Amino acid sequence: MRVRWGSFIPHLILSAFSLAILLPLVWIVRVSLTDKLTAYKIPPEIGHVGIENYIEIFSAYPFERWFLNSLFVALASTAISLPLATAMAYAFARFNTGGIFLRLGVLASQMLPPIILVLPLFTLFFTTGLMQTHLGLILAHLTISLPFLAWMLVSFFEGDSASLEEAARIDGATRWQAFILIAVPVAAPGILAAGLLGFILSWNEFLFALVLSGADTQTLPVGLASMETHAGVEIAPLAAATVLSLLPVFVLLPFLRKYLIKGLSLGALK
Structure with missing residues (x-):
């Protein structure tokens, strides 16, 4: 009986936390499928269920352009920052490049509030x-994702891969070959996990996109914030747009879940 209660209570607590996390998502999906009048009712009602709100966000708002802008910027910034962060992390782990001061500098840059960087970037981009x-936007997102990914990947290159690289060097491999053929494959779960987190970080970024983007380059967070009419914010279309904005994360997560968990646990073990 004690064993049963000992396993039941943790599961009960975890289930309660899971419900607390899922409730906002379920609420948003419910609101997105109801009509505009029912969406405001308290206590909530199901009312009419349909996809009119999803049709409206494409007909009344440039949602497709927002979505494609976010997708392009997030993919491009991740594709650029991930190789650079991998090289930086490898240099930190193998050669201690820059010493502890450069590592702390990278960490300190991640601690800076993004609003501090907006004005210098605005001046620089306006001039150029x-x-x-x-x-x-891609360059602005690099200032956020590159330090974060580099600091995250350092632990993946420390440990067993160093001895494997030394064995490859003894067999005649160059430093570059040891890096490409040994270090990168060993750290592949961590690199994939970092890439996923970098994509999500860029996908959700709001402040830089708000200040540095224009009408043709607005991303989804800025577009969602601008969904306001003369009558105020219409919650039902906004909920539909929010649901669609979550799709890339839900599409990527099942495929990369095992790499995310394996990569994060690998870094923790090392």
Whole structure:
């Protein structure tokens, strides 16, 4: 009986936390499928169920453009930052490049509030003609994702892979070959986990996109914030747009879940 209660109570607590996390998502899905009048009613009612709100966000708002802008910027920033962060992390782990001061500098840059970087980036992009462009947004997102990914990946290159690289060097491999053929495959779960987190970080970024983007380059977070009419914010279409904005994460997570868990646990063990 004690064993049963000992396993039941933790499961009960975890179930309660899971319900607390899932409740907002369930609420948003419910609101997105109801009509605009029913969406405001308290206590909540099911009312009419349909996809009119999903149709409206494509007909009344440039949702497709917001979505494609976010997807392009997130993929591009992740594709650029991940190889650079991998090389930085490898240099930190193998050669202690820059010493502890450079590592602390990378960590300190991650601690800076993004609003501190907005004004210098605005001035720089305005001078160079990168304002309201996709390239400008990608470069701005690199200032957030690159330090985070580099610091995260350092632990994946410390440990057993060093001895494997030394064995490869003894067999005649160059440093570059040891890095590409040994270090990167061993750290692949961590690199994939970092790539997933970097994509989500860029996908959800709001402040830089708000200040540095234009009408043609607005991303989803900025677009969702601008969904306001003369009558105020219409919750039902906004809920439908929110549900669609979550789709990339839900599509990627099942495929990369095992790599995310394995990568994070690998870094913790090392």
